[in-house]
Amino acid sequence: MAQTPKDIAIIGSGLVGSLLGIYLKRYGHNITIFDRRPDIRTIQFSGRSINLAMSNRGWKALKEVGIDVPIKEIAIPLSRRAMHVNGTPMYFQDYGKDGEAIWSISRGLLNRRMINLAEDAGVTFRFNEKVWDIDLPQAKIFTGETEKSEWKAYQYDLVFGCDGAFSRIRHKMQRRSRFDYSQDFIDVGYKELTIPPNEDGSHKLDKHSFHIWPRGKFMLIAMPNIDGSFTCTLFMPFEGDVSFEKITTKEAAESFFKTYFPNVSQVIENLINDFFKNPTSAMVTMKCYPWTYWDKVALVGDSAHAIVPFYGQGMNAGFEDIYVLDKLIQQYGDDWEHIFTTYQKQRKPNADAIAELSYRNFMEMSSKTADPRFLLQKKIEKKFAAKYPDKWTPVYSRVTFSDNPYADALAIGDQQEAMMQKVMEMPNIEAIWDTPEVEQKMLELLSKS
Amino acid sequence: MAQTPKDIAIIGSGLVGSLLGIYLKRYGHNITIFDRRPDIRTIQFSGRSINLAMSNRGWKALKEVGIDVPIKEIAIPLSRRAMHVNGTPMYFQDYGKDGEAIWSISRGLLNRRMINLAEDAGVTFRFNEKVWDIDLPQAKIFTGETEKSEWKAYQYDLVFGCDGAFSRIRHKMQRRSRFDYSQDFIDVGYKELTIPPNEDGSHKLDKHSFHIWPRGKFMLIAMPNIDGSFTCTLFMPFEGDVSFEKITTKEAAESFFKTYFPNVSQVIENLINDFFKNPTSAMVTMKCYPWTYWDKVALVGDSAHAIVPFYGQGMNAGFEDIYVLDKLIQQYGDDWEHIFTTYQKQRKPNADAIAELSYRNFMEMSSKTADPRFLLQKKIEKKFAAKYPDKWTPVYSRVTFSDNPYADALAIGDQQEAMMQKVMEMPNIEAIWDTPEVEQKMLELLSKS
Incomplete structure (x- = not known):
């Protein structure tokens, strides 16, 4: 009209x-x-920004008015997570099928x-x-x-x-x-930090990954910029054992980064400078x-x-x-x-x-990533989704790589979770998780839902 | 100190x-x-007040600074509810044991x-x-x-x-x-109405009762004042079938009061005047x-x-x-x-x-009072509490007639509710609710909790 x-x-x-x-x-x-x-x-x-992750819904809205192309010029596609787990070599987790990606933009x-x-x-x-x-x-x-x-x-x-x-x-x-x-604030704040480019302008870490250093109650992430730098975000409680309030000196900051993020300690001077220069922001x-x-x-x-x-x-x-x-x-x-x-x-x-x-x-990242049962559940889901992609779309994919309503993603995710609770109640699930019995149980539960 | x-x-x-x-x-x-x-x-x-119901906690705070006596001069003790259910003669429900009362104050x-x-x-x-x-x-x-x-x-x-x-x-x-x-508003508003005293200054309704006309989605209450009048409050949805937005004329108001509150129609002129004079207030x-x-x-x-x-x-x-x-x-x-x-x-x-x-x-009054299972549950609780007053204190009494923390009243109430869910799941509970079997089940569940 x-x-x-x-x-x-x-x-x-x-x-x-x-x-x-x-x-x-x-x-x-x-x-x-x-x-x-x-x-x-x-x-x-x-100095208080988290890099943006443009995904399906964002691109669709830009495309509608024909400005997706000029925006893509300043975006870098990330097709996987790069997991920096302490004591383990860095490993990758693909986001989706067929090169589905989120796009990092400053x-x-x-x-x-x-x-x-x-x-x-x-x-x-x-x-x-x-x-x-x-x-x-x-x-x-x-x-x-x-x-x-x-x-x-x-x-x-x-x-x-x-x-x-x-x-x-x-x-x-x-x-x-x-x-x-x-308005509800969480007890965790964040701070923007930067990993500068190499001298030749290239990225210091893999540039097509969303980098995560999960540490339980706190975590560091890094997303690439087109100038070769990474915008990092340190998420950490405001108060408590390891917290923003505890890190008040250069020495404390240095020890913090060296202890928890050894593989970025090559740029520790930058991190420490940013830590004290940039504000700590709240999330609501x-x-x-x-x-x-x-x-x-x-x-x-x-x-x-x-x-x-x-x-x-x-x-x-x-x-x-x-x-x-x-x-x-x-x-x-x-x-x-x-x-x-x-x-x-x-x-x-x-x-x-x-x-x-x-x-x-947020709750998952801060309290469940160390729970072996939770990790086992995720492993079962992942295996099943890989084998039956038509029967099991992870919530993350529905949210990120589709434009189906968020409310549907939440509702379907809740159904999946209720199903998985039943699977996790199977006797001896820790031992049998990789067996056809579990797979059969999931197919059965799905057919009933 | x-x-x-x-x-x-x-x-x-x-x-x-x-x-x-x-x-x-x-x-x-x-x-x-x-x-x-x-x-x-x-x-x-x-013209936008609901009468106050001073109970244990209020009196305790007044007594601490020695002003409970002058306040009691303007308060009227209510030891029971007077239920005005349509199609049923008015009946009373005592609040507590031994004349426990709430006090009505303007x-x-x-x-x-x-x-x-x-x-x-x-x-x-x-x-x-x-x-x-x-x-x-x-x-x-x-x-x-x-x-x-x-x-x-x-x-x-x-x-x-x-x-x-x-x-x-x-x-x-x-x-x-x-x-x-x-801040969360409910979809129900309220309006203050008055029932004036008789010509001799006495109250038109029983003055030691909290009067309730429950009507499902809406309800009228009346609390006495020391001048012989009652302050009434009409609670009703802002929008919908029977709602404040629907009653816009004197005729509509008259028909509303006559239909739903026939036993106060002797003072209908007052009610209608107040209805249009007083504001409709929101609750948050x-x-x-x-x-x-x-x-x-x-x-x-x-x-x-x-x-x-x-x-x-x-x-x-x-x-x-x-x-x-x-x-x-x-x-x-x-x-x-x-x-x-x-x-x-x-x-x-x-x-x-x-x-x-x-x-x-609020939810209970607006949606559960017509649910026969809910009413049956309340009947079972009431019978049990009367027989075993030491084992079962209703939440209402904990809140109103004690100064135990509200949080405890809520927690104990939740335990009681969980217990009652099990009782209500007993086969044929509608028929056996009054039997020793149910009583035994409740004693058992209590001993385990």
Whole structure:
């Protein structure tokens, strides 16, 4: 259906805001994107980013507006995990079948390119302009130097809040009655570290792998950049035995890296410098509802559903919001109230599902990777999935390499888990796991489900 | 331990704020209570209150500072439920043993008296002065006409946020990293209605009963006031078949009350007038953590843990906060950081437990009261508890007539429920529920637990 051009404000010039601008511009709307921060193209990156893992849902949303090709230029495909288990030589785990891959991209680089693409499409940006308040029924926004300073008012037809987990737009919606909201922080923080390139510009580690150093309660990951460097992320409890609060001196940091990550100690100077230079960031699961206000205001991306990063789906979920919203725009034309209502109803269960899956991945990594029964279960599943790919798709693949709803992935994963509980209850499972008996049991259980 | 007198601000002149003022004044502190509203002693009540049910925990906290007697003057003991089931003559259910009772008090009347008592104790009140912001590390508060107007700053040693479910003090804490927070509204709203006294000033219904008209998805309750009136509360879904949104005309309201509440139709004019005069209010469960900031700021009562009203424990839980805090003050003297840290650690699991219990009571009332199996289970429990009072204390009694921790009541209730699930699985339980076989089974299960 056709759309009447509207004056639209998008709050937030991040990945979701920029992509939404590109999508909406196609219908002839006037789009202005506000951001409280300066233009990311003109400043240094923050030192608090985790590299992005673009997967199926992200690419699909980019392809829809024809910008997947320029983005692939700054992305590196990772087809496997490289596991750095202490005391064991490094080994690989393929992600999926037939070279399925996730793509490593620097958040800063991607954001710069997305803003360029949005500008090319005709979107206007207003940087360094903080939105402090919104009149929801009027779609009027107020900007200014400080919360108490004189404010400037802008009248729009529609406002989109793409201003992240701590959204100011949502903040206003939150003060209305009957607005459900939750924010839950985990006890683990993260810190960005860098492994620089070799002198010839090549990568110091295998560049087509997602590198993981699992250490139980803490872990290091590394994802490659196109400049030969790796962006590493150290996940570790804020407090406790091995924790951010315990590492306060260069000596403590050096000993920490040498003890737990000996195979990266060649770049230990870099790691230590970054450790003290970069901030320690917190991670939150944020849920809310409703996501929209009448036919005037909608939240998209992290402002509607922020998740912990352990599934690599935050950006992908935000991009999928836009893809879904766009299909509804095509279907319902100028009926923005209907578009918004349907959008939030469709997306909310999927946002809740990926939040749950991401949180479970965190729990799994921090408490189950040392549990032999859990590892045995994973081994049985893996063997079965390899032999019967049509009967058993791992949840990870459903989430990462398909665009089936997240809610379905969660539900099917729960069914698989219930099945596996029965398998693990088989007498002497530790000894017989590799036998036809177990395989037969799984086929039986599957046929009943 | 002795305490050094401090300058203390309490935000909120409600029940919890007033009582906290009385408690703290005993240590010689200078206490100022701020409230954005006018002095409740000078204005009409809001028309949005549910009568309070003071029970064991509330009385204990009042008694500690010797004000239980003047409060009992405005309270009426209710020793039983009066059940108004449609198509059945009204019948009674005793609350507990030996005349255990909850006490009905008008919120407005109680608040007025508490403020008087606080003033008598030497507490200063500043009404009509809204706190907009707080500097947490400095314990400095800012008041003013509007959010954008010139603000006045006050410096204190300690600040207590007793400003309710939508606390401004918590609002500021909430914007800090690693602050967990959730607000969940239920789909049911409530409205205050009044049944006036008879012409001779007596009550129109039995005055020592908590009156309930259960109707499945909605329900009416009535609690007596000392002036001969009853404060009624109509709980009903906001939307749906029988809902607040459906009743928009006098005719619809009249038909609603006549159909569902025939035995109060003598006062139908009053009910209809109140229905359209009084607002429909929402109900929320609010949880957060931490509750305190260093040795400077603490949340007490609804600002720390707002619950739905279906257990009648909101005020009781807030008063118990104060009682617990006071014991820690006596123990730790001037070490406010330790007092606050211990307070929040002790109280948080109990606040979560009463939130859960209150929410379950809502679910029970709205969806289970029509379930014959549920009613049968309750019948079995009741019979057993009457015969073996030492072996089976109902959760309701633990919550209402004891001061054992809420968390224990919840845990024991869960054990009882698990037991009852096994009892309900006994073959042909509908026929044999009243037999020694069932009784024997329960004794057995209890001896194993």
